Amino acid sequence: MRYTVLVSREKRLVRLFGSDYSVYVRIARLCLAEKNVSYTLVPVDVFASEGVPRDYLQRHPFARIPAFEHGSFRLYETGAIARYVDEAFEGPDLQPHDPAARARCNQLISIADGYAYRHMVWGVYVERVSKPEDGAETDEAKLAASIAQSQIVLTALCDVMEEGPWMLGDQLTLADIYWAPMVDCFRQAPEGAKLMAAFPKLQSWWQRMAARPSVIGTRPT
Ligand SMILES: N[C@@H](CCC(=O)N[C@@H](CS)C(=O)NCC(=O)O)C(=O)O
Numbered sequence: 001m002r003y004t005v006l007v008s009r010e011k012r013l014v015r016l017f018g019s020d021y022s023v024y025v026r027i028a029r030l031c032l033a034e035k036n037v038s039y040t041l042v043p044v045d046v047f048a049s050e051g052v053p054r055d056y057l058q059r060h061p062f063a064r065i066p067a068f069e070h071g072s073f074r075l076y077e078t079g080a081i082a083r084y085v086d087e088a089f090e091g092p093d094l095q096p097h098d099p100a101a102r103a104r105c106n107q108l109i110s111i112a113d114g115y116a117y118r119h120m121v122w123g124v125y126v127e128r129v130s131k132p133e134d135g136a137e138t139d140e141a142k143l144a145a146s147i148a149q150s151q152i153v154l155t156a157l158c159d160v161m162e163e164g165p166w167m168l169g170d171q172l173t174l175a176d177i178y179w180a181p182m183v184d185c186f187r188q189a190p191e192g193a194k195l196m197a198a199f200p201k202l203q204s205w206w207q208r209m210a211a212r213p214s215v216i217g218t219r220p221t
Contacts, residue, residue, distance in 0.1 A: 012071030014039035017059060019046070021220045023121055024078045025066040026181040031082045033214035034177065035091035079109060082174050094174050101168055108160060108167060108175035112182055116153045119146040120186040128189035147191050154199050163201065165208050180209045181218075 014032070016039050018025035025041075032039050044065055046052050052063045059067040060076040067074070068081045070088070075081050086094040096102045123146020127138045157179070161167040167175040183206050186192035196203055209215055 012073075013069075015042050015069045016040070017042045017044045017056065017067040017069075018065030019043060020218070022046075022065050023117065023181040023185060024064070026218050026220070027078050027178055028066045028068065028081050028085070029218045030177045030180065030214050031085040031094065031174070033217060034094060034172065035085055035089045037085060037089050037091070079113070082177065086174065092172070094172065094177065096168060096171060096173060101171075104160065105168055105173045105175045108157070109178045111153065111156060111160075112175075112178040115149070116157075116179070116182050119149040119153060120182050120192070122146070124150060124189045124192050125185035128191060129185075143189075143191065147195060150186065150192070150195060154195065154202060158199050158201050161201065161205070164205055167205065176205075176209060180206075180215055184210070184215075184219075 014037055016025065016028055016032070018028075018041070020026070020029075020041070029039075029041070044053065044056050044067075046063060046065050056067070057063060059069075059074060062076075064076070066078060066081065067076045068084070069075075070084075075084060083095070096105055123142055127143040127146070131138055161175075162169040166172045167179065183196075183202070187196055187206065196206070
């Protein structure tokens, strides 16, 4: 079944609300870049000291980033945004058509959302990299617990992912797009880089992902 409706010719403007430091904003930006969709990134800093702008809650009642807009169509939740961008715009398909491969793609996205983000980004990257940069102390116990959980996550990921070039084989999919920003954060912590070295399949995948213009062009500034 094909879902593509090719609304891209309608020239409705695309806007994404969020900040480039956000893993989830980067996932949405990677989708837009891989589909070659022009968009405007409208700055919203959910961690600003004055809090989230009040009017942003109309776009996202849970005050998370990103939020998305295509003409008058508004959407939040990155999984919904990513699938919409893939299905509504021309460009390479980012989801497999084969039901088993599509299920695998969704499984990898769920693992990233449900298990990787909390530990690999918050427990490892934020504790070891972001907090010290902001003058705060690392919670070593939290970091150690998250490294242990990350080992389970990466083992599960490598059990499921193909040899390459991409996670599901020849087709770059939303699974690759979901994992890239999380892995990019994780590897910046020495403990993360050390753990990744134990997963050569993941390391080679990351080297290929890191060279993609979309990944280079969405690096946080
Ligand atoms: N379920 C949301 C998660 C988005 C999310 O957690 N974004 C983070 C930034 S990477 C955020 O807005 N955090 C603000 C907070 O935790 O208060 C989605 O898929 O879009």
